[in-house]
Amino acid sequence: MNEKPLKLKDLRQNLAPYLYVWPKSPLTSSPVWREDPESRMLVRDMPEEDAAVAADDQWPALFPFPSSLVTTTDGERTGLEINVGASIVNRFPYVISLSLCKQNLSERYQNTRTFMEILERGGAVSIQLLPPGAELDRALQVIQSTPETETSNRIAQTGLAVRQAKTNPSAVFQAAYLVFEARLVKPGKDFSGHPIYPQPWVDAGSHRTYLLEINAIQLRQDIAIGKNQILWRNSPGWHPNLEWEQTVFPGNDAIMKKLAYNKIYTPDYVFPSANTIAFESDAVEDGMAIKYLAPLPEDQVEVDNDRARWPSFFPSPMGLITTWVADGVPNLMPCGSTTIISRHPMIVVCCVASSAINERYTARAxxxxxxxTKRFGCGIPFVHNAITTAIKYTGNVSHGLDPEKVKNSGLVVMSNEWSPILRALPVHFDCEVIDETPLGTHSMFMGEVRKIWARPDVTPEDPLEWSPWADLAF
Ligand SMILES: Cc1cc2nc3c(=O)[nH]c(=O)nc-3n(C[C@H](O)[C@H](O)[C@H](O)COP(=O)(O)O)c2cc1C
Incomplete structure (x- = not known):
């Protein structure tokens, strides 16, 4: 485990101003973290007290959230917000989740009720990515300095050029290179005829999580045709200082050969590239290639494994979802559709494929x-070759095919009662399932965080380093 991957700021100078590092002070100096004598890991109990969050609303541990700008309108008022953790949660229909705070948690962490009211009246949003630089900074600065109740003034205050989205009246920044236009989901039926989406949001903890069906995707034309590329690192960078048990990837060739379909994985995504899907646009307008999505999920379903891939890149993190299949039998499911939907109590969500469409989308073990068990663990990987190899193996081979898949991935498991902890990983959340929401092809499990574990070599001198924004190649 000695490999030293390049720090993101060295790789991408543009991202240096947006980097988030954790921890900022030694965990051992905080009364909430204690050492587990057996494993030497640091551990803290969750949830926090209300007063503790009010006094210090910093995230209790790093989670690799992507950030985006979101606009909405109800015809009279407009809204502009920064969002952390928007996540693609279902494939057919193609649904994105957006969590917004409905409570005042601390002086700094306040509700976004005005924006939520406008969204609920207007019913649609544009979720946008801007390249690192002056225009993004201007938008972020205005959001920070304009009270939420005056969200309607924010777009004008940025002074940035906007135009109207294609499928709803919300504003799109000319500077955006990727736009997801989406509308609150309507009640429908899943592939077995069971009702889904009785309402277009789920209330959990401090936040309301909106479920929005994606109607159109706009991608800057130079990117769509491959003249420019989006660069996204989905796991934190880190230089571990301790040697941890890790076996060399034994894999299982016989099993790999049996796979009808092999999902490619790298923590450093370059989109588009030879390994990614080509963006198939229906039109080119305003310098953007635009793809419209069919309104009915049954018309969207692509049975072909390759065509069933996401039609475009959207930044997602990588959560390593662990479970105890039985006593002493661990399982691991790498999950791109992992996010946190509530700050207090902290709630991790993982979306697990639940219906059989093809080899790519089939019910997971x-x-x-x-x-x-109503329990799962969520480990946060970091950029490292051995971990990438393990994610490729466990993300393609189901427990049904290889009951020893975790061992064969090379990752070593620590016998934590709640959920298997992968020794190599810097951070792990123990989660208790408080709700399951069926979404069509996937089921969304909400896991309230009960404990957070951290390796003792996650320190301010050697912190995890994360950029919530993607970069462009030039
Ligand atoms: C990069 C990557 C992201 C993935 N994201 C998801 C996801 O969000 N939801 C899901 O159900 N499967 C996802 N998978 C697929 C599962 O990890 C894979 O099917 C795994 O073998 C399931 O394990 P199990 O059947 O033992 O539970 C992903 C795989 C990879 C490689």
Whole structure:
């Protein structure tokens, strides 16, 4: 485990101003973290007290959230917000989740009720990515300095050029290179005829999580045709200082050969590239290639494994979802659709494929285990070759095919009662399932965080380093 991957700021100078590092002070100096004598890991109990969050609303541990700008309108008022943790949660229909705070948690962490009211009246949003630089900084500065109740003034105050989205009246920044236009989901039926989406949001903890069906995707034309590329690192960078048990990837060739479909994985995404899907646009306008999505999920379903891939890049983190299948039998499901939907109590969400469409989308072994045990763990990987190899193996081979898949991935498991902890990983959340929401092809499990574990070599001198924004190649 000695490999030293390049720090993101060395790789991408543009991202240096947006980097988030954790921890800022030694965990050992905080009364909430204690050492687990057996494993030497640091551990803290969750949830926090209300007063503790009011006094210090910093995230208790790093989670690799992507950030985006979101606009909305109800025809009279407009809204502009920064959002952390928007996540693609279902494939057919193609649904994105957006969590917004409905409580005042601390002086700094306030509700976004005005924006939520406008969104609920207007019913649609544009979720946008701007390249690092002056225009993004201007938008962020205005959001920070304009009270939420005056969200309607924010777009004008940025002074940035805007135009109207294609499928709803919200504003799109000319500077955006990627735009997801989406509308609150309507009640429908899943592939077995069961009702889904009785309402277009779920209330959990301090936040309301909106479920929005994606109607159109705009991608800057130079990117769509491959003249420019989006660069996204989905796991934190880190230089571990301790040697941890890690076996060399034994894999299982016989099993790999049996796979009808092999999902490619790298923590450093370059989109578009030879390994990614080509962006198939229906039109080119305002310098943007635009793809419209069919309104009915049954018309969207692509049975072909390759065509069933996400039609475009959207930044997602990588959560390593662990479960105990039985006593002493761990399982691991790498999950891109992992996010946090509530700050207090902290709630981790993982979206697990639940219906059989093709080899790519088929019910995961993890689904039954989470339903039965009501527990899962969520480990945060870092950029490292051995971990990438393990994610490729466990993200393609189901427990049903290889009951020893975790061992064969090379990752070593620590026998934590709640959920298997992968020794190599810097951070792990123990989560208790408080709700399951079926979404069509996937089921969304909400896990309230009960404990957070951190390796003792996660320190301010050697912190995890994370950029919530993607960069462009030039
Ligand atoms: C990069 C990557 C991201 C993935 N994201 C998800 C996801 O969000 N939801 C899901 O159900 N499966 C996802 N998978 C697929 C599962 O990890 C894979 O099917 C795994 O083998 C399931 O394990 P199990 O059947 O043992 O539970 C992903 C795989 C990879 C490689």
């Amino acid at each position: 993890t689904l039954e285990v989470i339903r039965r």
